Amino acid sequence: MYATVMHGPGDVRYEQVSDPRIEKPTDAIIKLSATCICGSDLWPYRGLSERNGPAHMGHEYCGVVVEVGSEVKTVKPGQFVVGSFCLSDNTCPHCAFGFHSSCQQGEFMTGAQAPYARVPLADGTLVATVEMPDADVIPHMLAVSDVLGTGWYAADAAQVRKGGTVVVVGDGAVGLMGVLAASQMGAERIIAMSRHATRQQLAREFGATDIVAERGADGIARIMDLTDGVGAESVLECVGMGESMDQAMGVCRPGGTIGYVGVPHGVSFDGQKLFFSQRRMLGGPAPVRRFLPDLMDRVLKGAIRPGKVFDLVLPIAQVAEGYRAMDERRAIKTLLRVDE
Amino acid sequence: MYATVMHGPGDVRYEQVSDPRIEKPTDAIIKLSATCICGSDLWPYRGLSERNGPAHMGHEYCGVVVEVGSEVKTVKPGQFVVGSFCLSDNTCPHCAFGFHSSCQQGEFMTGAQAPYARVPLADGTLVATVEMPDADVIPHMLAVSDVLGTGWYAADAAQVRKGGTVVVVGDGAVGLMGVLAASQMGAERIIAMSRHATRQQLAREFGATDIVAERGADGIARIMDLTDGVGAESVLECVGMGESMDQAMGVCRPGGTIGYVGVPHGVSFDGQKLFFSQRRMLGGPAPVRRFLPDLMDRVLKGAIRPGKVFDLVLPIAQVAEGYRAMDERRAIKTLLRVDE
Numbered sequence: 001m002y003a004t005v006m007h008g009p010g011d012v013r014y015e016q017v018s019d020p021r022i023e024k025p026t027d028a029i030i031k032l033s034a035t036c037i038c039g040s041d042l043w044p045y046r047g048l049s050e051r052n053g054p055a056h057m058g059h060e061y062c063g064v065v066v067e068v069g070s071e072v073k074t075v076k077p078g079q080f081v082v083g084s085f086c087l088s089d090n091t092c093p094h095c096a097f098g099f100h101s102s103c104q105q106g107e108f109m110t111g112a113q114a115p116y117a118r119v120p121l122a123d124g125t126l127v128a129t130v131e132m133p134d135a136d137v138i139p140h141m142l143a144v145s146d147v148l149g150t151g152w153y154a155a156d157a158a159q160v161r162k163g164g165t166v167v168v169v170g171d172g173a174v175g176l177m178g179v180l181a182a183s184q185m186g187a188e189r190i191i192a193m194s195r196h197a198t199r200q201q202l203a204r205e206f207g208a209t210d211i212v213a214e215r216g217a218d219g220i221a222r223i224m225d226l227t228d229g230v231g232a233e234s235v236l237e238c239v240g241m242g243e244s245m246d247q248a249m250g251v252c253r254p255g256g257t258i259g260y261v262g263v264p265h266g267v268s269f270d271g272q273k274l275f276f277s278q279r280r281m282l283g284g285p286a287p288v289r290r291f292l293p294d295l296m297d298r299v300l301k302g303a304i305r306p307g308k309v310f311d312l313v314l315p316i317a318q319v320a321e322g323y324r325a326m327d328e329r330r331a332i333k334t335l336l337r338v339d340e
Numbered sequence: 341m342y343a344t345v346m347h348g349p350g351d352v353r354y355e356q357v358s359d360p361r362i363e364k365p366t367d368a369i370i371k372l373s374a375t376c377i378c379g380s381d382l383w384p385y386r387g388l389s390e391r392n393g394p395a396h397m398g399h400e401y402c403g404v405v406v407e408v409g410s411e412v413k414t415v416k417p418g419q420f421v422v423g424s425f426c427l428s429d430n431t432c433p434h435c436a437f438g439f440h441s442s443c444q445q446g447e448f449m450t451g452a453q454a455p456y457a458r459v460p461l462a463d464g465t466l467v468a469t470v471e472m473p474d475a476d477v478i479p480h481m482l483a484v485s486d487v488l489g490t491g492w493y494a495a496d497a498a499q500v501r502k503g504g505t506v507v508v509v510g511d512g513a514v515g516l517m518g519v520l521a522a523s524q525m526g527a528e529r530i531i532a533m534s535r536h537a538t539r540q541q542l543a544r545e546f547g548a549t550d551i552v553a554e555r556g557a558d559g560i561a562r563i564m565d566l567t568d569g570v571g572a573e574s575v576l577e578c579v580g581m582g583e584s585m586d587q588a589m590g591v592c593r594p595g596g597t598i599g600y601v602g603v604p605h606g607v608s609f610d611g612q613k614l615f616f617s618q619r620r621m622l623g624g625p626a627p628v629r630r631f632l633p634d635l636m637d638r639v640l641k642g643a644i645r646p647g648k649v650f651d652l653v654l655p656i657a658q659v660a661e662g663y664r665a666m667d668e669r670r671a672i673k674t675l676l677r678v679d680e
Contacts, residue, residue, distance in 0.1 A: 093568070093569075093570045093593075094570070094593065094594050094595070097573070097593065097594075097595050098595060099593075099594045099595035099618060101594075101618065102594030102595070102618055104569075157620075228433070229444075230433045230434070233437070240611075245611065253433075253434065253437065253439075254434050254437075254439045254441075254442030254624070255434070255437050255438060255439035255442070255627075260615065263612065263615060264611030264612045264614075264615050265611075265612070266611075267610075267611030267612070268608055268609060268610055268611055269608060269609040269611065269614070270607075270608055271580075271585065271604030271605075271606075271607030271608055271609065272603065272604045272605070272607070274604075274609070274621075274623065275600065275603060275604050275623045275624050275625075276624065276625070277624075278439060278441065278442050278622070278623070278624035278625075279622075280497075280620065280621065280622040281614075281620065281621050281622075282618070282619075282620040282621075283614065283615045283618070284594070284615055284616065284617075284618035285615075285616070285618075287595075
């Protein structure tokens with residue numbers, strides 16, 4: 001088959017590769033219903049994270065099971081499934097504690113920007129629907145796999161509560177999903193930090209009550225104004241840069257919580273400063289598997305439409321253009337059609 | 341009067357100073373029933389934190405109100421009171437949120453290693469008992485003021501829960517109080533890290549179920565053994581050094597929480613490492629005021645005897661020996677009698 005391979009920074013090709021096959025008895029092979037490009041794919045694309053040789057890209061996926069290994073028990077060919085970018089057995093103590101992204105057997109998904117993909121640990125990783133969803137539901141199901149699951153975790157980690165005040169730092173796809181999550185969790189006030197009109201609009205659609213376009217000290221001052229000098233009890237850091245973390249710290253109230261889901265690049269914390277600022281923090285790769293059944297259910301009920309975050313749809317053969325559009329911020333998030 | 345003044349590292353003197361007096365209408369003057377030396381007093385004593393000139397030492401206190409400013413309403417002369425080392429108005433949004441140590445008017449107590457002391461923000465800071473407590477209760481009440489309140493906050497910040505597994509890093513007075521707090525909160529397993537026989541014994545008295553004497557990689561391996569390779573869901577970091585924080589990180593399970601109350605000295609965190617380790621963290625100066633009524637109640641009912649942490653009692657005139665004994669680890673914590 002043809003699939004997406006990154007050969008180096010800025011060099012993404014749709015090229016011939018071996019077909020995926022069952023390698024372990026716990027594997028499944030799925031036919032993708034759709035796939036997409038993640039903000040985290042831009043780190044290696046921009047040369048900002050290390051790579052060893054060509055990499056099979058893609059870790060967000062939903063589709064139909066076509067083959068399973070001999071030990072797979074909970075999913076079977078013909079079922080529609082969604083999985084997380086963190087592969088997990090769903091039975092180890094860390095999974096049982098809700099932290100599937102630290103699964104004792106865990107690994108990261110790869111190779112999903114393709115028509116077919118191998119999913120290891122299929123029993124623990126994949127969640128099947130009862131019926132085959134309609135085509136118009138696919139983008140929303142795909143969003144659940146990573147971008148919504150990650151935004152949801154940011155809100156969960158930030159201890160968003162009903163009636164609470166929330167700030168979302170970052171207006172990328174994850175930040176926008178963080179807004180949606182905070183809204184679903186019943187936050188009364190959701191302040192989205194965004195300078196881009198189209199993203200501001202989407203943030204409002206997802207539930208933002210206030211938009212702050214300023215950044216840095218001005219952004220902090222604006223949010224302090226909006227919160228009577230107190231700050232927010234829950235802050236979602238959805239970028240991963242030093243500036244965005246400083247922003248998150250600056251708008252969080254003492255005793256408030258920062259949920260950070262942008263992989264930190266060049267971020268460090270001084271222990272004593274962190275101590276006296278008295279911010280609670282939890283970050284990490286999102287344990288999306290914990291949230292999958294609930295989020296898929298919300299999609300199927302029509303309660304949420306997270307797939308609206310895809311503002312560019314391309315045939316997968318044009319994946320290179322999909323990366324370019326996101327890199328140049330012409331697109332928030334690119335969905336790749338695999339329907340040929 | 342005579343009081344305790346630190347002139348520089350290693351140089352603590354009991355010398356003549358001005359009597360404390362009402363400086364603001366919100367002040368109270370108390371006659372100390374007893375006072376003590378804090379582990380944090382050892383930082384400047386050891387030359388490890390900056391000082392500008394001679395400092396009036398002491399921030400742990402209980403005693404009898406002798407005078408109040410014109411605006412003080414909730415305490416009156418003749419009442420026995422306990423306060424926190426963090427002075428707070430108990431009405432600002434941060435106090436209302438339970439984080440009195442970040443009070444908008446907040447300041448730190450000083451000058452309590454003396455027969456009399458001025459307590460600013462008396463209404464918000466001091467909690468009075470209904471009756472004058474017996475003399476044998478005084479050490480326990482004094483412990484509530486800081487060392488127990490801080491250990492309690494460590495356990496609260498670490499989200500200790502009934503039936504949970506807890507590791508306490510640090511066998512100083514605060515660590516021992518962390519053990520007591522975890523026990524009171526219903527933790528099933530409390531692993532205290534300690535190499536000293538007398539402290540191990542006290543930790544057991546306060547509720548430790550296991551003692552680990554090893555440190556560093558060996559200590560982590562031992563605790564991993566004890567927890568079936570999982571780690572603890574709640575870790576109390578009660579030291580504030582790089583090694584102790586590494587220890588805390590190393591024994592905490594993914595998704596678990598570290599409550600850190602030792603003021604960090606030379607501690608920093610790499611953002612990406614923290615992210616992938618997926619530890620929840622909350623530290624800071626303890627908002628003891630939040631816990632005071634409950635803790636004083638537990639003392640008065642005889643449910644807890646935190647004053648057992650004082651293993652050296654000296655007349656306040658011998659305060660310099662009290663510092664030396666703690667510095668040389670001959671004493672866990674020194675109570676200073678002020679009854680002349």
